[in-house]
Amino acid sequence: GQNIDQPTEMTATEGAIVQINCTYQTSGFNGLFWYQQHAGEAPTFLSYNVLDGLEEKGRFSSFLSRSKGYSYLLLKELQMKDSASYLCAVSPPGGGNKLTFGTGTQLKVEL
Amino acid sequence: DSGVTQTPKHLITATGQRVTLRCSPRSGDLSVYWYQQSLDQGLQFLIHYYNGEERAKGNILERFSAQQFPDLHSELNLSSLELGDSALYFCASSLAGGPTDTQYFGPGTRLTVL
Numbered sequence: 220g221q222n223i224d225q226p227t228e229m230t231a232t233e234g235a236i237v238q239i240n241c242t243y244q245t246s247g248f249n250g251l252f253w254y255q256q257h258a259g260e261a262p263t264f265l266s267y268n269v270l271d272g273l274e275e276k277g278r279f280s281s282f283l284s285r286s287k288g289y290s291y292l293l294l295k296e297l298q299m300k301d302s303a304s305y306l307c308a309v310s311p312p313g314g315g316n317k318l319t320f321g322t323g324t325q326l327k328v329e330l
Numbered sequence: 331d332s333g334v335t336q337t338p339k340h341l342i343t344a345t346g347q348r349v350t351l352r353c354s355p356r357s358g359d360l361s362v363y364w365y366q367q368s369l370d371q372g373l374q375f376l377i378h379y380y381n382g383e384e385r386a387k388g389n390i391l392e393r394f395s396a397q398q399f400p401d402l403h404s405e406l407n408l409s410s411l412e413l414g415d416s417a418l419y420f421c422a423s424s425l426a427g428g429p430t431d432t433q434y435f436g437p438g439t440r441l442t443v444l
């Protein structure tokens with residue numbers, strides 16, 4: 220099965236950079252997704268990594284190390300609207316695509 | 331707006347009752363997924379349908395069932411409801427059903443069981 224760990228909460232300042240870590244233990248692996256979720260709303264897709272390295276998308280970047288079972292999401296030039304929960308999810312091997320989500324990191328951006 | 335629609339937005343019912351949640355995927359998507367999100371459990375995968383056929387099951391209770399219709403919309407049926415079934419139920423869709431497909435989530439149905 221899969222086990223995913225993320226910090227529960229983080230606080231950062233507007234305009235700063237924050238890194239949200241995710242570690243996973245899995246018997247197989249087909250990629251790692253990051254989603255953003257504002258309270259009571261739908262998760263919104265941010266990024267997908269399947270190979271080692273950094274994927275950059277505007278203010279958001281995501282990094283993956285498969286050998287270490289480790290990923291991070293990097294948010295630059297933080298804005299107040301970035302206050303949300305950030306969910307790390309692993310796509311398991313085999314057929315289908317039943318994502319296993321971590322419990323999420325609640326990010327609070329302060330002035 | 332992801333293009334995935336879900337109805338109703340809110341549902342309040344009593345224990346022992348049965349409800350049906352509905353989901354329409356994004357145009358062109360063949361796969362539909364159902365997830366449950368409660369405060370203490372996080373986002374939990376329930377079931378995946380691809381082009382009308384069940385593809386994968388998670389920890390879905392026997393009291394819960396789902397189906398995907400020929401027009402690709404899906405329904406999740408919850409019966410003999412218990413207080414603990416109160417949660418946000420999300421539907422997601424993807425183009426195919428492979429492990430690298432991005433899933434796009436609908437706005438969810440908030441179920442409250444009293």
